[in-house]
Amino acid sequence: MHPLVERIKKKDIRALAKAITLVENDHEEKLELLSDIFAMKKQAIYVGLTGSPGAGKSSLVNRLISHVRAEGKSVAVIAVDPTSPFSGGALLGDRVRMNEHFTDDGVYIRSMATRGSLGGLARTTKDAVRICDAYGFDVVIVETVGVGQSELDIMKIVDTTAVVLTPNSGDVLQIFKAGIMEIADLFVINKADLHGVGKLKALLRELVMMTMTEHHETAIVKTISTENKGIDELWEKIQAHQQFLYHTEAGKVRRTQQQQLEVYELIREEIWRDVKQFIEARNDLPVIDPNDDPYMLAKTCFEKWKREGGTKHGG
Ligand SMILES: Nc1nc2c(ncn2[C@@H]2O[C@H](COP(=O)(O)OP(=O)(O)O)[C@@H](O)[C@H]2O)c(=O)[nH]1
Ligand SMILES: [Mg+2]
Known part of the structure; x- marks a missing residue:
């Protein structure tokens, strides 16, 4: 369990404030911490x-x-x-x-x-x-x-x-x-x-x-x-x-739909993080000239990322 979560369990209000700040700063321990929190x-x-x-x-x-x-x-x-x-x-x-x-x-x-x-x-x-x-x-x-x-x-x-x-x-x-x-x-x-x-x-x-x-x-x-x-x-x-x-049953259906949307949002965030790291690790920034076609560049970047299996495999 994340140390901040241990402290939150013991009702340490400063740990609560710190945990929120960690999330705000997109700290790399974010998902792990939030999973414990959940x-x-x-x-x-x-x-x-x-x-x-x-x-x-x-x-x-x-x-x-x-x-x-x-x-x-x-x-x-x-x-x-x-x-x-x-x-x-x-x-x-x-x-x-x-x-x-x-x-x-x-x-x-x-x-x-x-x-x-x-x-x-x-x-x-x-x-x-x-x-x-x-x-x-x-x-x-x-x-x-x-x-x-x-x-x-x-x-x-x-x-x-x-x-x-x-x-x-x-x-x-x-x-x-x-x-x-x-x-x-x-x-x-x-x-x-x-x-x-x-x-x-x-x-x-x-x-x-x-x-x-x-x-x-x-x-x-x-x-x-x-x-x-x-x-x-x-x-x-x-x-x-x-x-x-x-x-109520209808209420449960609504809460389930909301939870599904949230999972999609989290996936979107993770994919975006990975694509960005992938591009930055290669110093392969897509736009060099302001007149470059953004559509083709986005497509090229995304396809390269898919082909090479994201940051984990491509390095
Ligand atoms: N007449 C009247 N004024 C109110 C009422 N509720 C709030 N206010 C005033 O409206 C202003 C804005 O209130 P505030 O709570 O800061 O609004 P917020 O921006 O929506 O958070 C303040 O001056 C309050 O005193 C009310 O029920 N009646
Ligand atoms: Mg206000």
Whole structure:
């Protein structure tokens, strides 16, 4: 077993932080470590909160932490910002909003940004979520700033995705265009103290009806995070969705499909790593002139790699 995993087993929080950094840096021990981590999988609930900047995600996470802690459960939060190459930036505000929980042993908060990992931010975030699960956190919350495709990728890593909207923000059209309907497991109308709540709810209800499957109806919850309202219902709906995923046949089918997709993604990452090493080991970089045909060069490289059996055999 990897030494960091041994330490995580003994509830060493510094080892948890180190393990996430190791994964972020694409360390060569990554897959071995993550495989040990996967074997330690517990029963954590994986929740994602996504939405536009300023929708109130961090405020909601802060309230959810308190709610879940009151039930005696521990919580890890991973705040992801795909727009920022560094940790910090927009996340600084999040740190302020979750400040009261920083001294609580039952709470772990970590920021992640685009820096690092070959597999991309979504991949690294999923690995970080699993590390938190292995450590023994009961709930793992991922907060992401919504920006199109990377938002969609990041949503795929949790079990239950809540899309946070606010009245009169115009986000609904965006959601419909970006294909978020298919990925949203529940909608949160935050800032329900503002005008336009009824209109937004009616619109969402229509969209939900249009895209509803026979297995699970996407819930719509109203919250006012500044007044701590609606948080209990939000938590209830999250748990109801978990119930669907883990205790129904349709939920099992969905989880199986997700796991298959993940294996394909990991294979893609491994192949890419190997092809790149193969090319670099030969100092056989494909583009010499900016006018070179990228299609033919990619094809030639890939075929050479296949013919020579990758880095292991070709050297
Ligand atoms: N009126 C109102 N403001 C809120 C509510 N929830 C959050 N806010 C405010 O919205 C701003 C952005 O909140 P934040 O949690 O940082 O949003 P995030 O960018 O989605 O994480 C802050 O000034 C919050 O105080 C709410 O329910 N009602
Ligand atoms: Mg935030």
